[in-house]
Amino acid sequence: MRVLKMQKENLMVFLESIRGFGELWGVVDKGNRFVFDKLDDLSDYDFKPRKPMIPPKLFMHPPKFSMFRFNEKGYEAELEEIPNRVIFGVLPCDIHGLLILDRLFGAEPPDPYYMKRREKTIILGLSCVPGDTCLAKATNTHVVEEGFDLFFSDLDDYYLVWVGSSKGDDLVRVQPDLFEEKLEYKDLEKFIEWKKDRDSCYPVDFDFTAMPDIMELSYNSPVWEKIGEKCLACGSCTMVCPTCNCYDVVDRLALGKFEGIRERHWDSCMYKEYSMVAVGHNFREARSQRLKLWYTHKLQGFIGQFGKPSCVGCGRCVETCPVDINVVTVAKALKGEPVEAFWNR
Ligand code: SF4
Ligand code: SF4
Known part of the structure; x- marks a missing residue:
């Protein structure tokens, strides 16, 4: 893989120069949370790594979208509307999340809605600084070797830039003078040195190998019953998890006509209705059963x-669950280790 060097002051110039490749998005600070937003003006942007509340799966597998329109003559897919996008600041764990979704949605027969969006999205990865809940070192997802077009490692004074695809190479060629070839x-x-320092900062060290x-x-x-009693079935853990991908499909019909749209929207295996089938039978009526399925x-x-696990160690379930049911507390409890958590009080 080709590795280049970029001086920090060149990053903004570079991102401006590639706007022709698609809408530019990045993670912005909205006060009490970080979210992906369009970067129309880069003058105030600080290019720091941030973990968005909802991971980048939302670009490839949107929370809600129209799949196609139909009427008595047939149907018309809505794939033409998908914009080209360049996403800056995607963190290593979230790139691993996308690699897992690539496997699932890319398996035969591939999902055209995911694949088209993936194809039209350029991923610019950014090295991270571990937060309080990050367990990416334990899941070995703190480093990434594929799944991006360019990856920027922030070495304080400058970036090392990994070129991960031919699209990434095209981006570099827009203004090659912004990069230094010779390392x-x-x-x-x-x-x-940077990697050694960074790797020593991960707060959660947990061995998942025996899980x-x-x-x-x-x-x-008995752990399943215990967490099942406290779970609120709110589904937040599944919405924020970069690898959760369940969805439901519904038809919205126009009144009095045979025409409508078929929509897809996120669903959650934590919801009671998720496992309900004909005549009202539910395969996972109890919350404990639904939690067991997820874990x-x-x-x-x-x-x-x-x-490998389908947990990429982002820590979002740790931050999000109101009763502390998350991959760390549950795995520890199952291993028989002491657990400090709301659900265990
Ligand atoms: S299980 Fe939790 S820590 Fe693991 S990827 Fe999902 S949200 Fe992140
Ligand atoms: S485990 Fe926590 S976040 Fe997930 S559904 Fe239950 S209460 Fe909500």
């Missing part, structure tokens, strides 16, 4: 299928 040995030393076996042995653990999927099922 020196001291750049490598600085990167190693598939622990999950298997914990099928009847089995994250920490066991995906590992069996793809060799």
Whole structure:
């Protein structure tokens, strides 16, 4: 992979120069939360790494969208409306989240709605500074080698820029004078030093490697009933998780005519209705059953299928769950470790 160097003052010039590739988006500070927003004016933007409340899955798998219009003559897909986008500041764990979604939505037959959006989205990754809830080192998702077009590692005075795709190469060619081709040995030393310092700051150290076996042995653990009693079934954990991707499909019909639109919107396996089938039977009526499904999927099922957990260690469930049910407290409880959490009081 090609690695270049960019002086910090060139980043804004570079982002301005690539606006022709699509709408420019980044993570902005909205006071009490960070969110993705369009960056129409870069003059006040500080280019710092921030973890948005909702991960970048929302670009490829939007919370709600129209799939196609239909009438008695047939249907017309709405794929033409999807804009080209350049997303700046995507963090390593969230790139891992997208790689997992690529696998799921890209499996045969590929999902055209996800794939089209993925194809039209340029990912500019940015190295992160671990926050209080980050567990990406434990899930080995604090570094990333694919899934981006360019990746910027912030070494204080300058960036090292990894070129991850031919699209990334095209971006560099817009103004190649903004990049330095020649790296020196001291750049490598600085990167190693930065990585050592950064890696020593992760607050959550947890060993997930034994979790598939622990999950298997914990099928009847009282922990499930205990967390099931406290869970509010609000679905927040699934909305913020970068790898959760359940959705529902509904038809909205025009009154008195045979025409309408088919929409897709996010759903959550934490909702009671999610597992309800014909004649009102529910396969997972109890909250404990729904929680068991979620954690089995994250920490066991995906590992069996793809060799790694479908938790990318972002820590969003840790920040979001109002009763402290999250990947760390649940995994610790199943391992028999002491847990300080609202649900365990
Ligand atoms: S399970 Fe929690 S920590 Fe893991 S990826 Fe999902 S939200 Fe992030
Ligand atoms: S585990 Fe927490 S965030 Fe998830 S549905 Fe239950 S209460 Fe809500």
